[in-house]
Amino acid sequence: MEQVRALVFDVFGTVVDWREGVARDAAPxxxxxxxxxxxxxxxxxxxxxxxxxxxxxCRSGRRPFTRLDILHRENLEAVLRDHGLDPAAIAEAELDELNRAWHRLDPWPDTVAGLTRLKARYIIAPLSNGNVALLLNMAKRAGLPWDAILGAEVAQAYKPRPEAYLRTADILGLRPEQVALVAAHNGDLKAARGCGLRTCFVARPREHGPGQTTDLAPSEAWDVVATDFVDLAAKLRC
Known part of the structure; x- marks a missing residue:
């Protein structure tokens, strides 16, 4: 990790708690x-x-690259139909507002403190499948101290396509080995390692709720393994 200059972060599940945030807005x-x-x-x-x-x-080429806000909105309408609700009978403004639940997700309790410490030594930015407006609104609301707002819309590729990782490093003006991905998902880290990035695993054992069975522990010998972002900062001497 000595040559790493930037830490880039998976966001949904690693930085923020998507499940509770979406449920909070869906309930009313x-x-x-x-x-x-x-x-x-x-x-x-x-x-x-x-x-x-x-x-x-989009990854397969069957559809041109489409930003996540649009995919989320299409998926919302499909889920409503699955639950017996007709999206055509609901005001567009109300559907849009619920779709923006993904812009209003809360950080995990350690996130902001850990990012603030890591920022003192490293460039920090999201490497997310989220689009720029989504990530920007999330950061403003949650106080996420990013140095840059990057994501699939910038790279024009969704993880785990290699372009998502390699174009992000290139945008930062860095070689892949100068960038480390921080993620709670072993598959994401495996794809990043395959592109030459360094890897940091941070466990989020409640991302999918109390019955989570996946990504409870590192599946490989990642460069750094931490319990949360504060622990990661300590292990990186921040």
Whole structure:
């Protein structure tokens, strides 16, 4: 890690708690539309399950690159239909507002303190599948002290496509080995390592709720393994 100059971060699940944030905004929406019987966390999970398949349409070339806000909105309408709600009967402004739940996610308790310490030594930026407006709004609300707002929209590629990692390093004017990805997802780290980036695993054992069974521990010997961002800062002597 001695030559690393920048830390880039997976965001959904690693930096912020997407499940609780989406559920918080979904609960009153569902109640207003007569579906208080739907568990808002299960609704968030169902919305999230459509995330990877939607991006795969772009990764595969079957669809041109499309920003995540648009994919999220399409997925929201599909999830509403799955739950017996007709999105055509709901005001566009209300659908847009719920879609922006992804802009209002809360950071994990250690996130801001850890990022602030890491920023003192490293360039810090998101390497997320989120689009710029989403990541910018999230950062302003949550106080995330990024040096730059990067993401799939900047790289024009969704992880784990190699372009997502390599173009991010290039945009920062750095070689891949001068950049380390921080993520709570082993698959993301594996793809980054395959592109020459350094790797930092931070466990987020409640990303998917109390019954989470994936990414509870590192699957490989990553360059750094930490319990949270504060621990990561300490291990990187920040």
């Amino acid at each position: 929406f569902l109640e207003r539309h007569g579906r208080a019987d739907i568990d808002p966390r299960a609704f968030a999970d169902a919305w999230r399950r459509r995330y990877q398949p939607a991006m795969e349409e």
